[in-house]
Amino acid sequence: MYIKMATLANGQADNASLSTNGLGGSPGSAGHMNGLSHSPGNPSTIPMKDHDAIKLFIGQIPRNLDEKDLKPLFEEFGKIYELTVLKDRFTGMHKGCAFLTYCERESALKAQSALHEQKTLPGMNRPIQVKPADSESRGGSSCLRQPPSQDRKLFVGMLNKQQSEDDVRRLFEAFGNIEECTILRGPDGNSKGCAFVKYSSHAEAQAAINALHGSQTMPGASSSLVVKFADTDKERTMRRMQQMAGQMGMFNPMAIPFGAYGAYAQALMQQQAALMASVAQGGYLNPMAAFAAAQMQQMAALNMNGLAAAPMTPTSGGSTPPGITAPAVPSIPSPIGVNGFTGLPPQANGQPAAEAVFANGIHPYPAQSPTAADPLQQAYAGVQQYAGPAYPAAYGQISQAFPQPPPMIPQQQREGPEGCNLFIYHLPQEFGDAELMQMFLPFGNVISSKVFVDRATNQSKCFGFVSFDNPASAQTAIQAMNGFQIGMKRLKVQLKRPKDANRPY
DNA sequence: TCTAATT
Numbered sequence: 001m002y003i004k005m006a007t008l009a010n011g012q013a014d015n016a017s018l019s020t021n022g023l024g025g026s027p028g029s030a031g032h033m034n035g036l037s038h039s040p041g042n043p044s045t046i047p048m049k050d051h052d053a054i055k056l057f058i059g060q061i062p063r064n065l066d067e068k069d070l071k072p073l074f075e076e077f078g079k080i081y082e083l084t085v086l087k088d089r090f091t092g093m094h095k096g097c098a099f100l101t102y103c104e105r106e107s108a109l110k111a112q113s114a115l116h117e118q119k120t121l122p123g124m125n126r127p128i129q130v131k132p133a134d135s136e137s138r139g140g141s142s143c144l145r146q147p148p149s150q151d152r153k154l155f156v157g158m159l160n161k162q163q164s165e166d167d168v169r170r171l172f173e174a175f176g177n178i179e180e181c182t183i184l185r186g187p188d189g190n191s192k193g194c195a196f197v198k199y200s201s202h203a204e205a206q207a208a209i210n211a212l213h214g215s216q217t218m219p220g221a222s223s224s225l226v227v228k229f230a231d232t233d234k235e236r237t238m239r240r241m242q243q244m245a246g247q248m249g250m251f252n253p254m255a256i257p258f259g260a261y262g263a264y265a266q267a268l269m270q271q272q273a274a275l276m277a278s279v280a281q282g283g284y285l286n287p288m289a290a291f292a293a294a295q296m297q298q299m300a301a302l303n304m305n306g307l308a309a310a311p312m313t314p315t316s317g318g319s320t321p322p323g324i325t326a327p328a329v330p331s332i333p334s335p336i337g338v339n340g341f342t343g344l345p346p347q348a349n350g351q352p353a354a355e356a357v358f359a360n361g362i363h364p365y366p367a368q369s370p371t372a373a374d375p376l377q378q379a380y381a382g383v384q385q386y387a388g389p390a391y392p393a394a395y396g397q398i399s400q401a402f403p404q405p406p407p408m409i410p411q412q413q414r415e416g417p418e419g420c421n422l423f424i425y426h427l428p429q430e431f432g433d434a435e436l437m438q439m440f441l442p443f444g445n446v447i448s449s450k451v452f453v454d455r456a457t458n459q460s461k462c463f464g465f466v467s468f469d470n471p472a473s474a475q476t477a478i479q480a481m482n483g484f485q486i487g488m489k490r491l492k493v494q495l496k497r498p499k500d501a502n503r504p505y
Numbered sequence: 506t507c508t509a510a511t512t
Contacts, residue, residue, distance in 0.1 A: 057510080057511055058510090059509060059510050059511090060509070060510080061510085084512070086510070086511075086512065087512095089512095095509090095510055095511090096509065096510055097509070097510040097511070098510090099511080099512065124509095126508080126509075129509080129510080133511060133512090134511045135511070135512085155506075155507050156506090157506040157507080158506070159506090182508070184506080184507075184508055185508090192506070192507095192508095193506065194506045194507070194508095195506095195508095196507075196508070226506070228507095230507060230508095231507050235507080236507065236508095239507070
């Protein structure tokens with residue numbers, strides 16, 4: 001791509017435009033360059049930056065603004081060397097933040113003091129963030145090296161909702177220098193009863209924990225003050241996964257692809273699948289991770305089967321090659337692709353429409369309405385075009401979405417050999433046989449699944465049985481799924497007691 | 506009761 005850039009930049013016109021507006025390429029080269037940027041290997045055509053230039057992190061950017069929209073805002077403070085909106089590697093989704101480097105260090109300082117926390121971009125409910133990127137303080141030999149903020153940032157819970165930043169500061173200032181103190185607030189500005197407090201050092205933070213955790217109960221709080229280190233990124237990821245699993249009642253196979261935000265959900269799935277996979281590779285594995293990763297991959301696989309796959313492709317300036325979904329998810333041997341979702345009859349899930357699912361806390365754009373320029377909005381439009389906006393109509397479409405719809409094979413109720421049959425308790429109420437099977441397919445060949453229902457009410461009794469064709473799969477499933485949290489409950493997964501063997505389901 | 510995000 002640099003070759004192309006060089007060619008373009010060598011023309012006088014391009015050269016001139018580079019030096020005046022900081023744009024790193026012509027529209028023709030934008031496909032690879034993420035907006036405003038340029039080739040470092042091409043210095044004669046490119047503005048130089050100071051050696052002590054500061055790379056800034058910009059946060060709280062509305063997701064419908066790209067580099068060209070942001071440029072005017074920042075150009076005011078000096079010539080821009082590079083401006084890059086952060087996008088998700090796989091989905092191309094705008095992450096709501098950017099990196100910005102000015103040619104001159106002074107410009108960065110001016111921009112920071114003029115903009116940081118000073119202005120709120122349309123649709124955002126918190127002010128814009130303009131501060132040196134994390135990479136700046138750590139790597140360089142620069143004067144003040146800061147410890148990673150993760151080690152000195154505290155989460156404070158069980159605050160009174162009336163308490164302000166100042167109140168919290170007063171409580172914590174005795175233990176060290178507070179660099180940051182933020183009350184968490186909802187979109188309405190109401191306190192969520194918790195806060196983050198960042199000290200200059202780990203020791204100060206630890207001192208505050210020792211002195212304050214559990215030390216008092218705020219009026220109106222349900223238990224004593226919580227003071228602990230804030231979640232790490234990994235922990236946050238886990239937390240989100242867990243919430244998602246709970247809210248979605250475990251991945252309704254039908255509702256997701258057709259809801260208003262189906263495309264969004266799928267983007268999220270893919271993103272999370274990739275995330276989970278990388279987390280798992282990092283050696284951080286728990287039952288949640290295993291199952292979530294497996295489920296996500298299934299969603300991604302479903303997506304690749306045709307439905308909404310095309311609209312998912314980023315539309316402009318994408319750094320994401322087409323078809324990226326496949327490499328994004330390392331394959332776990334799983335038969336799900338052939339007999340997973342697609343074999344489920346629509347009637348099998350007595351689930352609400354996707355809109356209802358997503359109304360329960362998952363919103364693609366919490367603070368703004370998407371614009372037509374937004375890739376996701378286009379994705380949605382694509383889904384509409386493909387499957388039709390009406391939910392029931394989607395059922396008619398599904399057979400078209402899959403080239404060869406697998407026939408619905410009525411399941412034989414049969415048990416596996418000893419050691420292959422699992423008893424599962426604390427299933428979600430809405431789980432039927434199909435969902436139960438779906439949940440355990442990632443671990444092997446499921447030869448039967450049965451949720452017990454109350455004969456009078458036809459309601460699930462929230463327990464059931466799953467049989468694999470080999471004991472190893474059964475053990476893997478126990479390892480991964482026993483204790484797995486769904487909503488408020490944790491699954492109990494254990495071998496079925498052999499004495500029941502003579503009693504067919 | 507874990508922000509909004511750090512290539």
